[in-house]
Amino acid sequence: MKKTKLISILIILIGIYFTSCNRKENNTQQLIPKKDIAAFINDSLITIQELDNSVQQELYDELNRIYAIRKVSLDYMITEKIFEIEAKKAGVTVENYINKYYYDNLTDNLLTSFIKKNKLESGIIELKRTLRLVNINSPEGEKLLYKEYKNYLRKHLADSLRLAYNIKINLTPPQSPSFSLNKIFAHYRGNLNSKVIMLEISDLECSSCKESYPIFKQIYDKYKDQVKFGFTHFSSYVSVSAIACECASLQGKFWEMHDSIFELSNLPDTTAIMNIAKKMGLDINQFRIDFKDSTIVSNIENNFRNIHDKGIYATPTIIINNKAIFNSASLEEIENLLSQELGKLE
Template structure:
């Protein structure tokens, strides 16, 4: 009888052991989120996501933009509906009343002149962008449609200004990016926990166009933020080398601003004149400029950044996270201020 009881207890212990082991294996697999195996080698969901982290972020940002546009449209519709309900009429009648008051020859002519439609025509996206004379039937119809959209937008904005609107639509978190710190030129508060790094190219027209935006942010937040600049181009350009060499003599920021003021006029003679303007040791400048090691480092840095998912310039990183809209001062400043406040808590 005793041996039978021992046997039952032993079986129970063995079952419990294998049951616990099974549960543990399940938990491990669940935590790892294994998506594939090659014999005994496992591939996890996290590994896949890391491999395409930038592409995933780009897609999530596009989805967020679609949601944001949809949200704006829903808010507009609800605000118009509320206004129509106050007047005890339909939204259609509210808009018709608005257009009846505003759409007339005098206002349309004024609108046309303010937007140069009277000279350039009104464009319509068909197979290509086509401009129609406002005196033509199609052009006049497009002009009135454009004017109605303008009126409606102004009207909705006036209603919004009287409403308290809170947004809770969360933006996707950008992935962190690895950079070769030896080729990041920092200025501002270099000890700050908050960083804003500009991935840029002196021969990029858009980089030159947006440089004043980044300079405004630097002038405003240089005491609170470590600003940085990284040269990034599909080939190593003369101005990139010139900025790096100027940086060796402590004049990177000054050379950066001078180079952006040039309009792709980067001859050897011009670059030498810029170096003289900054009172650089011209002999050292020339020797460093022709050093092949620097060119190789810039090439390696390009490959590293490209592998991290950055394909264009200018790209802004705040705390090493890619900002989706690097050209919007408002969005960059909003996120930057948030990080500055968090760093001071």
């Protein structure tokens, strides 16, 4: 009898426990507004925030593209608005206002100067299905020349008028999401004590990464005394190049192998890798042993997953103090953010 009561009490307690868990789950769902929930899976859910975090670099890239489109359109609209104001002052239409400026500046001397400045003596380029060069002395070429000259004068007029206006642009580029570098395995050089950290998320066998290498090297040479520079592997497969760098790092020569591979004209095979290792003076027997070590492959694969889980998808990606660069191949963008971060230390 006592045993039966004990079992009954146990069943009741288990029921209460699961009911409590379900209530907590339901309460959590009730606390989150429905508009912030992307999907329900039974009693579980995926929030918009979780969804965005999983693709945050892609979203940041798209926001930058939207910003670029808006910026171009805004520039055009500002010019049109100024033309409207100036035409109204003159009591004419915008078209007549621009045409007057055009005909006032349509002289032989100015046109000749325009031709020489833009090196159009040999012809003017026209795009009709394909590019072709048209003689400016032909009827068709003359028509194209005047059209090009009119566009030039229109821009010149707009630029000169803008100087007289107080133009304030409130349109701003999107802010970079913050990317945590926790759990990302990287190699560092430069000023290892610097609070400004530039991390290159890259693939030694990626063509875009290879093209960007001279830019990153130039930045390193310029800022190596001020900035801590890092490199981490990010590729959907483990390449022989990545393995070679990790094997070289075990002998203290990661960066020498890194530079040697990026400076090759073609992707290296295992034979080429071994030749590089020999030229670098590595212990080639140990290098061969390490090259077959499955632990290195496993570490690179784990690193890929960690980076991917942070919402990063592209190579090369440059992150400076947890902020991503939109155009990672842009020397100007990278230097601007480095200067901002270094300025905070002053």
